[in-house]
Amino acid sequence: MITVIAKRELKDMWRDGRLAWSTLLFLLLFSAAALTGWQRAEGIAAERAVAQEIVFEQWLNQGEKNPHSAAHYGIYAFKPLGPLAYFDTAVTNYTGVSIWLEAHKQNRAKDRPAADMTSLQRFGDLTGAFVLQMLLPLMTIFLAFNAFAGERETGTLRQLMSMGVPTEDLLFGKALGIVLALGIMLTPIIVVSFVFLYSLEAEGVLLRAALMLGIYGLYAIAFLGISLAVSALTRSSQVALISLVTFWLISAFVVPRMGSELANTLTPLPNAITFADTLESDMENGLDGVSQSQRLSELREKTLARYQVDSVDDLPLNIEGLSFTMMEKMGDAVFDKHYGDLQSRFMEQQNTLQGFSLLSPLIAVQTVSAALAGTSMDDHQHFADAAEQFRRGFVQKMNDDLTFNAKSGETSYKAGNDLWEVVSAFDYQPRSLTAALASVVPSLLILATWVFLSGIAALLAVQRISKGGVV
């Protein structure tokens, strides 16, 4: 019975041209987005890889100098672009792509691509993900709005009921028909995308893409459930369509921006001036109230005592190097505190936003999709953390060399290539899939809830029909 209904539903959609038009529009937009996106992303990814090599070459060929000067010279970390970044750019345009790693300082990522784009960027990034996130629900609504309301208008719903067709069968048949239609619509895109991704031979990409497909599938099913429920409850298909499109509009445009504003208002961020000043004063005065100069003189006394000498000139090591190491340690604690605080404010804002995914499944889908594409805020943070760890590592190496190979006060001490080569190139490993999934569990649960509740809503709505409700 279910398959019979599904087949008829499919035939109807095909006959009135809805399916053909939707498929065509979808295909055109998706291909335009994917092709231009990929072409640009490829260039950017290659450029960043080359730049990363260049800056490392520069590091190696910086010539002989004091190791601490080398630490000041520093290295750049450039954020690599994963193979799925072009499909879902997420926050890519609003996060910096380069971090300067230098002695004494944890710098913020700079060079946000959006600053080099026009204001039209704010209408959204036309990517594959954008097309799916905006249009997939709309297509689903378009295919499903008259599933019941249409039958009711033509009087065939009454006929079906009198024939004793179980309402559940009717629901599942219609749902199956629409799922098949969506399948027909998406198959060309899916096949081409997967063949393309396969040809990239990038590790783990296919699995991520498959999971993404699943997520967008759930997203469509949530909208399918809602559409069928509304179609079963409304008297005319016109009312059904208007209600559904309104819901889509609110969930896609109004709710996310509301969440964004409230998140900003509820958790204000420090401004850049205060942030920088606090960092500086905490570095000077110490987090525990023991100032840097006090610590430095303590260090001096302690070192002199340990080596039982009266003057730093008699020390077997370089006291400046030791001091730099101590200053780095103080700095690290200050950076951990304030960048940690900033990070937790970001998280708090994102949690507020997440709360709004109870009103808009789009927010949940965007979160999961970005995590799978490796373009989420968490991925950016992961990159920034890795860069910071790298910074601390190589600065330590420089300071250690100064400490143990130079005498105190030996300002002419220089290191060369041998030392620069001790630092290995910054080779960033993106977040693992497991870590990515673990970070979006709440969004996954909310998405599952949407699917579950919309299914229940559809079931309850059709049961009303069989109980002689609105026929």
Added chain:
Amino acid sequence: MSQHSLANEWFLVRRSRLLLGVFAILAIIMTFAAVNGTNRLTAHQSTITDANGREATTLSAIAASLEKFEQSPGSDVPAVADPGAVGLSIAAHYAALDFSPLAPFAVGQSDIYPSYYRVTATSLLTTLGEFDIQNPVLMQIGAFDIAFVVIYLVPIFVLVLSYNILSGEKERDTLRLALAQPITVTSWLRAKIIWRVLFIFSALAIMGFAALLIVNADFNATLTWVQFSAWLVVIALYAAFWFLLALLVNSYNKSSATNGIILAAAWLILVVLLPAMVSLTANSLYPAPSRVMLAAELREASAEADAKAAEALEDFYFDHPEFAAPGEASQQDNNFFLQTLSKDASIEKAIAPLLQDFEDQAEAQQNSVRQLQYLSPAIMTQQALNTISGTDYLQFQDFQNQVSLFHDAWSDFFISRIMEEKTLTSADIRSLPQFQYQEMAAGPVIRTVLTSALGLIVINILLAFLAGRQLRRYKVVG
């Protein structure tokens, strides 16, 4: 002739719960958007107050220790008497943009481009490279500002009121009744439209005015009224576009359902898809050069400057002939700050052509948007609203230029003292250059708003013409 139908329509309009609902919802979201704009402005103002406070504290501390030294000249020269130390690492002046009265109406590019800079005597590149802290996730989603309400939601409200302006009557069979009276389709229609247009326009004007009150705009400033009038004209044109589109679609004599679908699709294409496509086109045709490569080039230039430090210093003297002839200031050559400054100058010189590439591409992108904006009224409206609010690219570009000029004055103040080997006095600190924000020249602003507004006017005339022609053939029956 149409007085009777006008009165009749007004009666219907007044009683319509739909209109009441539209008004209520629009009022709520406009208020929310206005409050958001106020919050943003308050945050900006408190940042600036905060910055000015910090600056005053630092400067008065410097002046105090200089004064102390000046009163007892025998004592040690304080570290803050060194113009190099003060100019390059201690003192900073905060140059801030004065937002225009209507800025809270449109976030525009104000979250991307800095609205204040910390100016020091270090390189301009460092000064302009700073930007404020923002959450990228929220930036990507976008703001709920009045511009968003106007561009995305006002068309929806207009369409709700007009998608079935003819087809609805026809389906309820009231059209035939109405036209049995001695009136023509056009005059009867005029009555229908006039009330709806008046309603939505006055609703928007009232809410716009309420928003002005909420954002606490300065009503004594002429600029407030100029900007607000321009704002009203643009949103009226934009709302009129959607009315006329609805009218044109209705004139083809299709069912209300079909009209609804066609208009919804038009909204989707014009407001959501086309702007994103135009943006993609502009970015693909004129992609910005790589910032990452620029960073690498900068290091190359800095290594070069290090290697040729002596040459850089000589060049620096050459560029500042007012202070010393090349090769003459030998004992000054060891000044750390002078070396830093001369290296920075040679780096800036080396990468100037690269920065020019960035500017050229940005210019080309802006130009292509200017040309392609006619594809969608939403783009024209966005461009016009951002420009009216002073939160567009032009405004921030102008601000950046002002800051660049000020940076020259500020760093020259210190450089001249470093080169002349002078120490700073407390009087120097009190006579430091002050940044005065200059209102941007009106010419480019007016031109930008006019180009977009004229585009809307032309499209509206075209739609009105087409709808008028079609309506003359309108068949009430069948």
